[in-house]
Amino acid sequence: MSQPISGPPPMPVTDWLSAQWDDACALDPRGDARPDGGFDDLIAAERKIEPRDQMPSGYRETLIRQLGQHAHSEVVGMQPEAHWIPRAPTLHRKAVLLAKVQDEAGHGLYLYAAAETLGATREDMLAALLAGRQGYLSFINYPTLTWADTAALAWLTDGAAIVNQVPLCQTSYGPYARAMLRVCREESFHHRQGFDSLWVMMRGTAAQREMAADAVARWWYPALAMFGPPDARSTHSAQSMAWRIKRFSNDELRQRFVDVCVPQAELLGVTLPDPAMRWNAERRHYDFTPPDFGELTQVIRGHGPCNRQRLEHRRQVHEEGRWVREAAAEYARKHAMRNGGQDGT
Ligand SMILES: [Fe+2]
Ligand SMILES: [Fe+2]
Secondary structure, three states: OOOOOOOOOOOOOOHHHHHHHHHHHHOOHHHOOOOOOOHHHHHHOOOOEOOOOOOOHHHHHHHHHHHHHHHHHHHHOHHHHHOOHHHOOOHHHHHHHHHHHHHHHHHHHHHHHHHHOOOOOHHHHHHHHHOOOOOOOHHHHOOOOOOHHHHHHHHHHHHHHHHHHOHHHHOOEHHHHHHHHHHHHHHHHHHHHHHHHHHHHHOOOHHHHHHHHHHHHHHHHHHHHOOOOOHHHOOOHHHHHHOOOOOOOHHHHHHHHHHHHHHHHHHHOOOOOOOOOEEEOOOOEEEOOOOOHHHHHHHHHHHOOOHHHHHHHHHHHHHHOHHHHHHHHHHHHHHHHHHHOOOOO
16 A cells, blocks of 8 residues: 655745735736837836837946846855755755756856846856956855755745745846746745755754754855845945836845745744744734844955855866857857858857
8 A cells, every 4th residue: 555645745935925926927028018108118117128128327237237146146156055966865865956056057047148138248247257346145155064054055045035036027127027937936946945855854863953953043144144235225226126126125025035934944843043033913024133234244245254265166167168168159150150151250
């Protein structure tokens, strides 16, 4: 007789996140009837700005900066978890982690491609990253000390990415919104597999439970810091909200993330490392201790525990991949000459 399959229960999510996701999925940015008029009319009518549209230079520059930083975060963000692929405890976990890390590379590609529709070049964006002129999400600069870090990272930082990025599916720039819809579908898998891995560890041996609890405790504040500085200190927020690039403020998203996490942590049986965390019936949100923004600033400025290591590794693989880029460019040139008799440029 076959045994009933027991596994992790469904992950509870808040009504707010479900509603955001329903709105994003209901959206067909390509099917929108567009009003006559310019940029401001399109923004006011909640229509997408497309690459051919006129747009203020500040809007273009803001998007290029945001898309570049987002793409870098996806690509550099592969490192903390890739380290664990050869050390995965089972073939199943290895296959899942491999798929997740490959997804992150794909997210980087969608986002670099979206920035290219605005006139940025991939070479310039990568040069800015490698020279340290353009940043990426600070959580990447913390180490992954044990196997449980892959689970805590996915549950918390991919979970934070979902709260941040599901609203971005409705951002005003069409190629960005469409890229985010695909990214979020994959982030949901990342989030779920992290929850699944933690759930199994929390029901394992005492050593596994301890390892999982330790990893969650170390990743909680880096995940909260992913939402950026508090609204009062966020330099770009007001304009980005007016252009509908950003739909919610940093502090609101951080609160929404906490509200999503607490019931999930209870189900997992893991303690979030914040003694001040409690339900506030008046606000209908959880109270919590915000991250140390002084530390966040230090990490963003390059003084995190792994800043140097992450960037150095990125520089090294960029050099190692040079021959692949050159071969691909040469192949494209010859292909274009064969097909069009052009010079292939
Ligand atoms: Fe991603
Ligand atoms: Fe992810």
